[in-house]
Amino acid sequence: MNVLVIGGGGREHALAWKLAQSPKVQRVYLAPGNGGTALDDRLKNLPITDMAVLRDWALEHKIALTVVGPEGPLAAGVVDDFRAHGLRVFGPTQAAAQLESSKAFSKAFMQRHGIPTAHFAVFSDPAAAHAHLEATGAPIVVKADGLAAGKGVVVASTLAEAHAAVDFMLADGAFGSAPAGGEARVVIEEFLQGEEASFIVLCDGKNVLPLATSQDHKRLQDGDAGPNTGGMGAYSPAPIVTPEVHARAMREVILPTVRGMEKDGIPFTGFLYAGLMIDAQGKVKTLEFNCRMGDPETQPIMARLKTDWLDVLWAATEPVGAAGLADLELQWDRRTALGVVLAAHGYPQTPRAGDAIQGIPTETEDLVVFHAGTRLHDGVLQTSGGRVLCVTALADSVRLAQARAYEAVHQIQFDGMQFRTDIGFRAVKA
Secondary structure, three states: OEEEEEEOOHHHHHHHHHHOOOOOOOEEEEEEOOHHHHOOOOEEEOOOOOHHHHHHHHHHOOOOEEEEOOHHHHHOOHHHHHHHOOOOEEOOOOOOOHHHHOHHHHHHHHHHOOOOEOOEEEEOOHHHHHHHHHHHOOOEEEEEOOOOOOOOEEEEOOHHHHHHHHHHHHHOOHHHOOHHHOOOOEEEEEOOOOEEEEEEEEEEOOOEEEOOOEEEOOEEEHHHEEEEOOOOEEEEOOOOOOHHHHHHHHHHHHHHHHHHHHHOOOOOEEEEEEEEEEOOOOOEEEEEEEOOOOOOOHHHHHHHEOOOHHHHHHHHOOOOOOOOOOOOOOOEOOOEEEEEEEEOOOOOOOOOOOOEOEOOOOOEOOEEEEEOOEEEEOOEEEEOOOEEEEEEEEEOOHHHHHHHHHHHHOOOEOOOOEOOOOOOHHHHHO
16 A cells, blocks of 8 residues: 655654555655655655645545654644545644644643643733743743744743743744744743653554653753754663653553543544653653654654554554554564764754765664755755754664664764764663
């Protein structure tokens, strides 16, 4: 059968790469894809970004399953539209995607359903937001309400930083931070101590199937210094998610969320990503929800998955009343997978495009380089976005996976290449 993956980043490359390994799949299309997917014989790029045009193309070409990668099309209602035309699609509806597309919706939902999260307040008036900051003090967290490509969060260690973030997000309307055309808002919440982990599950509206645990590195520079990014690397599994923490996350966060959405008349289908803060006692609080796979967490997770990915997503898109995900169990490579992101010059503020990329190693059983911000220009592979590549390696320990990944990183060259040299450092210390 033919399968379609919507998106063109590293997450979508990894999802398509794993789908292409299924013997049931004839061809995986990516819309629009990237330079790396263009070079892969198992994959085919489609230069279509208009979702209505893409839906008509999927109907015409009898696409058996569509998987939506990024948050933008989800928030715009692509799943609703594809389903309305009889297409099988994996992802949340526009209403369910509000868990990510509106921080205010998400926080109110968690409060209503007793899901542990940081104390918060929502503001659209800058003066009121500034007064709240003065009354609360720092450190404190300021979030743009709408979609911000993983960069709409400022963890302010001083009040000056917090005030500047409010001005940037409200006064300047940064990130288009007004969801669905409404007024710009910010969510201001308490600063939580602990260690972050990514907890990602698949949902079919009723049943939940957890993926392997993972942990990413948001800051640009070694030692978690520098500005927040979409993610500079990740590894799986995450030692911080012990069996006890896993059980607690399912019991206190994931299952109440899925049941709460069902109770609110918005059954959740698709990937549900809970960003968790885990304290020293193993208690969890929810930092945020995403309605998609994480990037770069997808890359190491897909590298470890042994189960046929098409079978999994097919089960997750069965009609209501079918078994769905209820009886599925995923098989994982016992090894650690670790991915190092190579970013463009100027990332995250002003990434440069057009630099030629050389030296990408050939894919092997324990190494694959996933493309994100790449394009083919007159036969030359070039940078085209902020996060360019994710070099992903498998090995028997975090330290060995780290060594294998960085060995490959040092073979790759493009002008202005940025990367962290300490991906996985928390797990190595553990």
